[in-house]
Amino acid sequence: MISEVAVLNVISGCEERFQRDFEKAQNIISSMKGYRSHELQRCIESPSRYLLLVQWEKLEDHIDGFRSSSQYQDWKSLLHHYYDPFPEVEHYKTVFSSSG
């Protein structure tokens, strides 16, 4: 399993609309092949900043699957106009994970 990670800087003043549109958009991503789970988190120190974490079975499910799909076009039109600058998206693999 891999994590897609993006820090999303939302245009100031658009945070509530972004959250409403993200609420719709999450139905798109969660219906895709290889999708496992996701989280949207909001920064306490910089409230226009969000962290998006999406777990995919394989890197290809995100890169080749989702990004080449027609559903990605809907995701883009719902969300991409909120970001400034446009986010860098990276992928991560778990090294350690534990809970107390």
Next chain:
Amino acid sequence: MISEVAVLNVISGCEERFQRDFEKAQNIISSMKGYRSHELQRCIESPSRYLLLVQWEKLEDHIDGFRSSSQYQDWKSLLHHYYDPFPEVEHYKTVFSSSG
């Protein structure tokens, strides 16, 4: 619950030693008051980059509790010399979270 989030850029060539020392250091953090869970993830595109996520019950458990503790001095000496640049640490609250 809140997440502590830090992107850790480790000096190139030190990744294996960093992971070994992180393995020891994680016992420090997981014994702290308010600690809930943590994850260390490694970037696929930039393998010297790691993402540290720590879940705390409250912001104060990290800021006032852990960072003012004697255990933080041990954490620092094990890990801080691996980072360049020194990481910015932020805190996040979950807005949406779901799994398929």
